[in-house]
Amino acid sequence: MTTATLSIRRFEASDTDAVVALWQEAFPEYREVTRPHRNPHLSIANKMATQPELFFVATLGERLVGTVMAGYDGHRGWLYSLAVDGSQRRLGIGTRLIAHAEAALVAMGCPKVNLQVLTAKQEVRAFYEALGYRADAVISLGKRLGEHASAESASPPSAA
């Protein structure tokens, strides 16, 4: 890590280009034109309309190096879009982002947080297990809605 100090703060609109670039590197599906429902600009716009106070970025000086989104529906919290710049991994930034999101959920009264990890991403499961997350005895079901439903049959499985 550089000597710059790591900070975590709320996402701002001016972060958009840096967040999209980070996600395109961290989440290969965002680069797949066959999966137009994974549109990072739409994801950001939707989050700005729904609990924008739970969208966080990590910065090292002026450089954006991480993201995480959280949500609380009054029953459970959820985490999405955790990503750390490939050159800055294994330095504790992901841990800091999750701790920040968890603290925000706790402050809202959230008793439990859930998240989904693609079964192929064993290293991400190892990350979450290192932070105390454990697999629940459930299967994850999902269904795309409205205009996004037509993308379902054409796509391989995806988390969230």
Ligand SMILES: CC(C)(COP(=O)(O)OP(=O)(O)OC[C@H]1O[C@@H](n2cnc3c(N)ncnc32)[C@H](O)[C@@H]1OP(=O)(O)O)[C@@H](O)C(=O)NCCC(=O)NCCS
């Ligand atoms: C998952 C991710 C966010 C982790 O971020 P990070 O900043 O590297 O994580 P940390 O440095 O806080 O790691 C904390 C601990 O988690 C575990 N861990 C992290 N990455 C790991 C890996 N690739 N393999 C095994 N364990 C890992 C380790 O125990 C690590 O502690 P250590 O470095 O002292 O051994 C990052 O790898 C990433 O952005 N991946 C691509 C995007 C992605 O798949 N996101 C998750 C979507 S569900």
